[in-house]
Amino acid sequence: MDTFLQQLVNGLTLGSIYALVALGYTMVYGIMELINFAHGEVVMVGALVALTVIQLLSGWGWPVPLAVLLGVLAAMFVCMVLGLVIERVAYRPLRRAPKLAPLITAIGLSIVLQQVAALIWGRGYLSFPAVLPPVSLAWGGVIITAIQGVIVVLAGLIMAGLLILVQKTALGRAMRATAQNPAVAQLMGVDTDRIIALTFVMGSALAAVAGVMVVAYYNVGNYTMGFMLGLKAFTAAVLGGIGNLPGAMLGGLLLGVVEALGAGYIGDLTGNFFGSNYKDVFAFMVLIGVLVFHPNGLLGTRAREKV
Amino acid sequence: MKGRLQPLWQGGLALLLLALPFATDAALGHGWVRILDFALLYVLLALGLNIVVGYAGLLDLGYVAFFAVGAYCYGLLASPHFDLHWPLWVLLPMGALLAASFGVLLGTPTLGLRGDYLAIVTLGFGEIIRIFLNNLNTPVNITNGPQGVSLIDPLRIGPWSLGQVHHLAGFDIPVVVNVYFLFLLGVLGAIGLSRRLEHSRIGRAWAAIREDEIAAASMGLYTRNLKLLAFAMGASFGGLSGGLFAGFQGFVSPESFTLQESVMILCMVVLGGMGNIAGVVLGAVLLSVLPEALRAAGGLQQDLLGRVWVDPSNLRMLLFGLALVLMMLLRPEGLLPARARQRELHGQ
Numbered sequence: 001m002d003t004f005l006q007q008l009v010n011g012l013t014l015g016s017i018y019a020l021v022a023l024g025y026t027m028v029y030g031i032m033e034l035i036n037f038a039h040g041e042v043v044m045v046g047a048l049v050a051l052t053v054i055q056l057l058s059g060w061g062w063p064v065p066l067a068v069l070l071g072v073l074a075a076m077f078v079c080m081v082l083g084l085v086i087e088r089v090a091y092r093p094l095r096r097a098p099k100l101a102p103l104i105t106a107i108g109l110s111i112v113l114q115q116v117a118a119l120i121w122g123r124g125y126l127s128f129p130a131v132l133p134p135v136s137l138a139w140g141g142v143i144i145t146a147i148q149g150v151i152v153v154l155a156g157l158i159m160a161g162l163l164i165l166v167q168k169t170a171l172g173r174a175m176r177a178t179a180q181n182p183a184v185a186q187l188m189g190v191d192t193d194r195i196i197a198l199t200f201v202m203g204s205a206l207a208a209v210a211g212v213m214v215v216a217y218y219n220v221g222n223y224t225m226g227f228m229l230g231l232k233a234f235t236a237a238v239l240g241g242i243g244n245l246p247g248a249m250l251g252g253l254l255l256g257v258v259e260a261l262g263a264g265y266i267g268d269l270t271g272n273f274f275g276s277n278y279k280d281v282f283a284f285m286v287l288i289g290v291l292v293f294h295p296n297g298l299l300g301t302r303a304r305e306k307v
Numbered sequence: 308m309k310g311r312l313q314p315l316w317q318g319g320l321a322l323l324l325l326a327l328p329f330a331t332d333a334a335l336g337h338g339w340v341r342i343l344d345f346a347l348l349y350v351l352l353a354l355g356l357n358i359v360v361g362y363a364g365l366l367d368l369g370y371v372a373f374f375a376v377g378a379y380c381y382g383l384l385a386s387p388h389f390d391l392h393w394p395l396w397v398l399l400p401m402g403a404l405l406a407a408s409f410g411v412l413l414g415t416p417t418l419g420l421r422g423d424y425l426a427i428v429t430l431g432f433g434e435i436i437r438i439f440l441n442n443l444n445t446p447v448n449i450t451n452g453p454q455g456v457s458l459i460d461p462l463r464i465g466p467w468s469l470g471q472v473h474h475l476a477g478f479d480i481p482v483v484v485n486v487y488f489l490f491l492l493g494v495l496g497a498i499g500l501s502r503r504l505e506h507s508r509i510g511r512a513w514a515a516i517r518e519d520e521i522a523a524a525s526m527g528l529y530t531r532n533l534k535l536l537a538f539a540m541g542a543s544f545g546g547l548s549g550g551l552f553a554g555f556q557g558f559v560s561p562e563s564f565t566l567q568e569s570v571m572i573l574c575m576v577v578l579g580g581m582g583n584i585a586g587v588v589l590g591a592v593l594l595s596v597l598p599e600a601l602r603a604a605g606g607l608q609q610d611l612l613g614r615v616w617v618d619p620s621n622l623r624m625l626l627f628g629l630a631l632v633l634m635m636l637l638r639p640e641g642l643l644p645a646r647a648r649q650r651e652l653h654g655q
Contacts, residue, residue, distance in 0.1 A: 034423065035423040035426070035427060037426075037427075037430075089632070089636075090632065093636055094635065094636070097635075097639065098364070098517075098639075099364075099422055100360070100364055100366055100422070100581075101635045101639055102635075103366050103422070103423060103426050104366065104573070104577060104631055104634075104635050105631065105632045105635040105636065107368060107426075107430075107570065107573070107631060108627075108628045108629070108630070108631025108632040108635070109628065109631075109632055110628075111570055111624055111625075111627060111628030111631070112625060112628035112629055112632065113628075114624070114628075115621055115624045115625040115628060116625070118621055119617065119621060119625075227434075227566070228434070231427070231430065231431050231434070234427055235431075238424075272446065273446060273447075274442075275442070275445075277438070277441075277442050278438065278442065280434070280435070280438055281435055281438060281439075283431075284431045284432070284434075284435050287427075287428065287431060288416055288428065291416045291417055291420060291424060291428070292416040295420050295424075
């Protein structure tokens, strides 16, 4: 039972991170019906920028919380610019092109981002300085570390904020209108180009925060970290119903839990034939399973293609 | 048929292809013939991916997984690892068939849905298969894990082993040249097949699906099965090249089957011209020789700047990524475009 609860806690932490990244996929998909393959790399860039800034500032003897805050802000800024550039370079010129074209530019762009990151930060692993005191809360046999608490609470707050923004503000209304029907939205005075760009920017800011969370949780970052993370977050978005914001959150949390429980129990279940080194396979199985049995996802509505 | 070469040109091309390995061997040595061999292997891979991407308009981002399936099929059944030594004529078709069945397994859940799903599922599959290859060595050693399978039997056709030097009419035919001719045969077969496919009923159905899937479906095409066929067919080319690769290299390990390889093959197809055989061949040859040119670039940096600032393998991937983006933005039809594709893209 203790293992179960412990893996549940770990899974929820991981799931909150997946949810933040999944939101980026789902927002872009909701508004322009395409998958932004480069999104995982945005997370990676955010993580590495934050790491660099934090290492630098704490090296100068700045107080740690301030260094972390500035690191997060720097990462968000860089990623927002990056999101804007990605939209301008890879997607805007190809809005009317055949379907294959934006998919290919997106994969090309993510390769470019990876290689540029390898040039800037090298191929090794960067480590996250010990920032949060290694406090943990033991509760029964379950241990909740401070960093886990921070991740879950912060992710929850951000997601709540995003939902309020989309549901209650004028900007959110413009976004929903663009998602429903860009042509009509434009006739009603919505600057759809700006809304689309803004969607990319917002998704990228979330990605930056998620990136910092990943490195804070695992203590290391690397130029290849965005790939698997992106794939899993995409799975989370599909699981929840792509294009649906609460769906992405739910999908993220569920996927995190499935993965943690799977990694915890796979050895027992298969008589140690498969070990926890197969944990990355779970997300993929979930993805295939959802696509076979319920391609609309848990909360998604329609996946029918428009003519 | 339009596009067929004049007999004179055909003869010239045939002579050139026959003489090429000998001339290269004499002028540049075995190393460059080896590069030619790999170029042919990549041509075969690119032709396979071209069926998926170029003809049917589906994006497969994990194509190297099928290559891996073929390579491991050959490697495991023709090496001391299980002490099995099956012959080539069983293993190559088997690898192709196995890869095709993986293609069907992967395509069935995704091909009924939007195209993007296929892209991301194949992307995932390319990684997943590597996790399995890396870890299926305990508790039962199937793939020998990260060390890979070594001492694979060389390619052998009946009594003729391609893994040794042959003497023919006073000429020494080195291993790399033997292999060249086998691979050339494979490539020519693939080109012939691709040509026939392209102009067949199936090929025209693929073109219809690529241009407008909904319209194609309403004209009575069973789009899912047709897409599945393209996907499996492409995969089988990958499996076949995998077998050839394993027999040639004598060694396979999970390291050879990374996402970077998939991207490189995709880049060959996109750069050369999706859907056009000559373009795809050109793209594959160009990009498989490129690493050699870049190796020189590493030396050049050393000489000019005092140190290697951009590592050649890094530079190679960077160029591939940039090529994908720039080609899509500036010349989506590729260097040597297919005529139909050019019309589609420039809408007349």
